[in-house]
Amino acid sequence: GAGVSQSPSNKVTEKGKDVELRCDPISGHTALYWYRQSLGQGLEFLIYFQGNSAPDKSGLPSDRFSAERTGGSVSTLTIQRTQQEDSAVYLCASSRLGTAEYEQYFGPGTRLTVT
Amino acid sequence: GENVEQHPSTLSVQEGDSAVIKCTYSDSASNYFPWYKQELGKRPQLIIDIRSNVGEKKDQRIAVTLNKTAKHFSLHITETQPEDSAVYFCAAPIQGAQKLVFGQGTRLTINP
Numbered sequence: 001g002a003g004v005s006q007s008p009s010n011k012v013t014e015k016g017k018d019v020e021l022r023c024d025p026i027s028g029h030t031a032l033y034w035y036r037q038s039l040g041q042g043l044e045f046l047i048y049f050q051g052n053s054a055p056d057k058s059g060l061p062s063d064r065f066s067a068e069r070t071g072g073s074v075s076t077l078t079i080q081r082t083q084q085e086d087s088a089v090y091l092c093a094s095s096r097l098g099t100a101e102y103e104q105y106f107g108p109g110t111r112l113t114v115t
Numbered sequence: 116g117e118n119v120e121q122h123p124s125t126l127s128v129q130e131g132d133s134a135v136i137k138c139t140y141s142d143s144a145s146n147y148f149p150w151y152k153q154e155l156g157k158r159p160q161l162i163i164d165i166r167s168n169v170g171e172k173k174d175q176r177i178a179v180t181l182n183k184t185a186k187h188f189s190l191h192i193t194e195t196q197p198e199d200s201a202v203y204f205c206a207a208p209i210q211g212a213q214k215l216v217f218g219q220g221t222r223l224t225i226n227p
Contacts, residue, residue, distance in 0.1 A: 033214065041219065041220070042204060042217050042218060042219040042220045043204060045214055045215075045216070048213065048214050056214065091158065091159070098213055100208030100213050100214055100215050101147040101208070103149070103164075104161070104215070106158040106160070107158060108158050
């Protein structure tokens with residue numbers, strides 16, 4: 001079946017502009033994660049959605065970052081007033097159930113460049 | 116919270132030799148330890164995982180060992196091949212938070 005998809009694959013934006021990144025998880029997966037991967041770095045947790053529960057936003061680096069998940073499926077990560085340090089690959093992952101012991105299936109990522 | 120440290124950050128081995136990557140974690144309650152592989156320009160994918168009720172798990176050329184007393188777990192790749200070249204990430208869960216903390220990654224290069 002279809003895997004996790006993300007759009008756009010690449011986004012170049014000017015400093016100060018807002019951007020929206022989209023994630024389509026695997027159908028039926030209840031958990032959805034957003035990560036940030038800076039060049040040559042590890043996977044930095046941003047936010048986690050599980051079913052209808054309140055999201056875990058503990059990894060969001062500033063109040064310029066927000067995310068929502070509509071209807072328990074598609075998620076959008078929004079970055080307002082982008083800064084150059086926001087440049088990174090943003091990865092989305094979904095898992096069948098919302099516990100850490102379930103395999104996370106990653107999307108291809110969105111490469112964000114802030115000029 | 117959970118802290119996961121991964122070593123080495125880069126590793127270069129001759130084709131056919133073995134490679135070992137080690138991770139330490141801080142939360143003694145952690146009970147699940149996955150390893151993800153990320154090839155250049157690709158998405159991370161789970162390659163093997165281990166739960167705390169066993170000390171070792173093997174899948175063909177890859178194996179993971181767990182030492183709960185010392186709070187470390189290792190990835191072992193034997194008979195390395197060029198396609199093993201990638202960045203490998205270990206992870207451990209934050210108890211009660213249903214999410215993983217990832218190590219910083221190891222860039223493995225297999226030299227022909």
